[in-house]
Amino acid sequence: MSVLIDQQSTQHQPLPVRLARRIDRLQPSPIREILKVIDQPEMISFAGGLPSSDSFPQLSVEGFDHQQLQYGATEGDLALRKYIAEDLGRRSLHVSADQVLILSGSQQGIDLVAKLMVEQGTRVAVESPSYLAALQVFSLFGAEYLSYTPDTITDLQRRSPALTYAIPTFQNPTGHCYSAAQRSQLAQVCDANGSVLFEDDPYRELCFGDCNRQPVCSLLERTSWIYQSSFSKVLAPGLRLGYLVCSPDLYPTLSWLKQAADLHSNRLSQHIVLQQLLEPGAVQRLQRVNQRYKIKRDAFALSLQQYFSDIACWQVPDGGLFFWLTLSTDKKIDTRQLLQQALQHNVAFMPGEPFFPAGSQSASCFRLNFSHATPEQADRGLCVLSQLIREVI
């Protein structure tokens, strides 16, 4: 048991609290402090994975049955689960509605899978870098990491993680989209080493190029798997709705864990999301969103070229929400310190360090979201940021 004493902040001198040891491994995410400041009107934020506010649908509670304000089923509302199963079938992932579990956002899926599989010393294979809030959860439960990149997937063949976590499509933070060959490799490796594949796929709809986006889970032949996605990026994050599907052997346990976590997900959000998905103009709406994002991405790429071409390198992503920059310097730059300076100049971005699993080498990298700021704001913010970096280098 670890002991936490914080004498300053309580009225009475508190007694020592016997916290669980896992709390020693708990790190706050930089997202949290940044989400607090992005509401400031003068802030130019490249930080969160924030969809553009002008992409949000018009809200309506029309057709919402008063009865749905009652408690609902842990698994989620059946009509939505059926829609999701059919939609995934069109993407080569053939599942029934019985395999769909509605989540209160896909972050919750990470929590449930960690509870299912991760305890002190559990080996979890993760991309390096990977989604920081997934690392946060796996570490909390005691994961030991085996790290890989899309180019070193086959190295996992000889190792035996219990769980392999991957974001094959427009990866967070790198924006990388796995090739068909990389997808096959990942599936084969998991089938061979027996690790459960946990595929996180929130960005697949935000696509501006011609990419293979087939779920890797659809290529598996033997091992168990969990696939999850989110409505935060294509509809609205504030509705906090996502889902997972999984091989049938894992479903009962995951649904019990969901029940223990929050009984069931928000029913009003489930209604609104299904209504939006069924709208005749839903496909066109998404196309318009992607057209706007592509324009933003292209403008962002131009500004990057102007201000960063001699101090950093990057790939232009074919989808998703992020550019991932690596500074071209031998000096190792702590981008968390850089963030503190940038915030003082009203520019927010996401430092690179928290994206690297413990034990993996972090370079001087950081993540820039291109979807939230206007092109004019982005240009201004990138100019400010590049000047700050030149001073540091």
Added chain:
Amino acid sequence: MSVLIDQQSTQHQPLPVRLARRIDRLQPSPIREILKVIDQPEMISFAGGLPSSDSFPQLSVEGFDHQQLQYGATEGDLALRKYIAEDLGRRSLHVSADQVLILSGSQQGIDLVAKLMVEQGTRVAVESPSYLAALQVFSLFGAEYLSYTPDTITDLQRRSPALTYAIPTFQNPTGHCYSAAQRSQLAQVCDANGSVLFEDDPYRELCFGDCNRQPVCSLLERTSWIYQSSFSKVLAPGLRLGYLVCSPDLYPTLSWLKQAADLHSNRLSQHIVLQQLLEPGAVQRLQRVNQRYKIKRDAFALSLQQYFSDIACWQVPDGGLFFWLTLSTDKKIDTRQLLQQALQHNVAFMPGEPFFPAGSQSASCFRLNFSHATPEQADRGLCVLSQLIREVI
């Protein structure tokens, strides 16, 4: 590591999955299977803690700023947190908005507190019986229970749980409301043995009598504490919204755990709930709800008297949603089996066994919700149930 193989339910013969050991301790709650059947129109349900559907407010998304569909702060929207802090101040629990953490329903608070404090072997003091889904979560994380009743609180003085979980006001499942003396005792015991008090208070507004409902946390002088409540019972469960407040030493860690669990709670629900709380008629609305519940409770008590007076005993609760019946028989009745029979007769109730912590003696008890069914349905359902029980006895 435990191994789960389920050969029947997957297409390919799956590889063995290395689950976390905690999954061995995971029990599904009977709530889950019962929630699946209560939507059937012919079912008379005394099972869930279901508020009456006619108590739900009219939904409106008026005044909802489109910007609020964006990601929000982990802690919750400030206006709602301020309202809650002021409201608690009027109940003698003096906190600032900085101590309020908005939850996706109060079940989530149990998950967060368990992550904070409970690991294999952690001693947790709980009432016997207690809320079954709290026991489910504490057990998942490895709790060992010290059980007590409102009459044996002082026994905890000589023991040293890390955490004490209590539902002092209209307890679930018993309906008991702690007296002023019992509240003082509980606070003194926690201050003396140094356990963190986790007070769960979802029913306090559903009050039909003259009861002391002062939060026990407001009586503490030394030990750390967490107090939580829910909007499920007074507004609508489908909105999945609750909150916790805690001593300042625990707040940062709990908010990180909240972030790791689901980033933040549904912003549309936060808007709707605050709008409802600020409505000029909110107090009158609640009074009307309570009048209706009181009428239902009284009718329920009459039906119980008619059908159960010679086979069970119970207390008429001054608030909350439940009657707790103990069968007057020497024979030990497994009320889970009784439930299966009752469901075949379209009557649902909550068996008593899952409310008792492991190692505590469970008698032939069961819980009946009186708020969901109409008085006519309730009378019919109780008649059926009493006949079934007579056959079993």
